[in-house]
Amino acid sequence: ELSEFFRATYGPTGEFNAKPFETGRSWAGARPERRAIAYDSKGIASHMGLLRRFIRVGDTDLLVAELGLYGVRPDLEGLGIAHSIRALAPALQELAVPFAFGTVRHAMRNHVERFCRDGISNIVTGIRVRSTLPDVLPNMPSTRTEDVLVLVFPIGRPMSEWPSGSLIERNGCEL
Numbered sequence: 001e002l003s004e005f006f007r008a009t010y011g012p013t014g015e016f017n018a019k020p021f022e023t024g025r026s027w028a029g030a031r032p033e034r035r036a037i038a039y040d041s042k043g044i045a046s047h048m049g050l051l052r053r054f055i056r057v058g059d060t061d062l063l064v065a066e067l068g069l070y071g072v073r074p075d076l077e078g079l080g081i082a083h084s085i086r087a088l089a090p091a092l093q094e095l096a097v098p099f100a101f102g103t104v105r106h107a108m109r110n111h112v113e114r115f116c117r118d119g120i121s122n123i124v125t126g127i128r129v130r131s132t133l134p135d136v137l138p139n140m141p142s143t144r145t146e147d148v149l150v151l152v153f154p155i156g157r158p159m160s161e162w163p164s165g166s167l168i169e170r171n172g173c174e175l
């Protein structure tokens with residue numbers, strides 16, 4: 001059911017985005033540690049996954065909860081991300097991470113800016129993100145560096161303690 005949800009949700013953003021879910025998998029890169037899944041009478045309404053990991057921001061290793069695999073059924077768009085984060089808030093507190101972080105395409109900027117006005121998150125600019133590719137092929141590089149919007153959610157520390165740097169090393173696959 002989840003893989004079908006992701007194919008339907010990610011497909012309109014590009015055929016390649018839905019491809020990882022064609023095999024019935026419910027993750028595209030790294031497998032989530034926890035998930036928040038909302039249901040209604042039509043089935044899955046929204047999803048967000050999280051994975052605890054160490055990333056490197058500039059010269060600093062930092063424990064975070066990476067948020068990803070975010071999706072809202074198209075008929076519910078505009079109602080989902082804030083509710084999904086709020087649903088995960090107890091799990092984030094329980095994991096005792098200083099920050100949660102996630103990335104989105106620049107096309108989502110207006111959407112996440114509205115979300116950031118609630119004070120839950122901050123957009124951090126001028127940072128590129130390097131990730132390991134989920135499938136390593138001999139004729140392709142094993143990593144990808146992207147210019148994406150970085151969202152940081154202060155959980156156990158204030159935003160002023162987020163380290164400076166122009167590159168985040170994910171130390172693994174994107175969630």
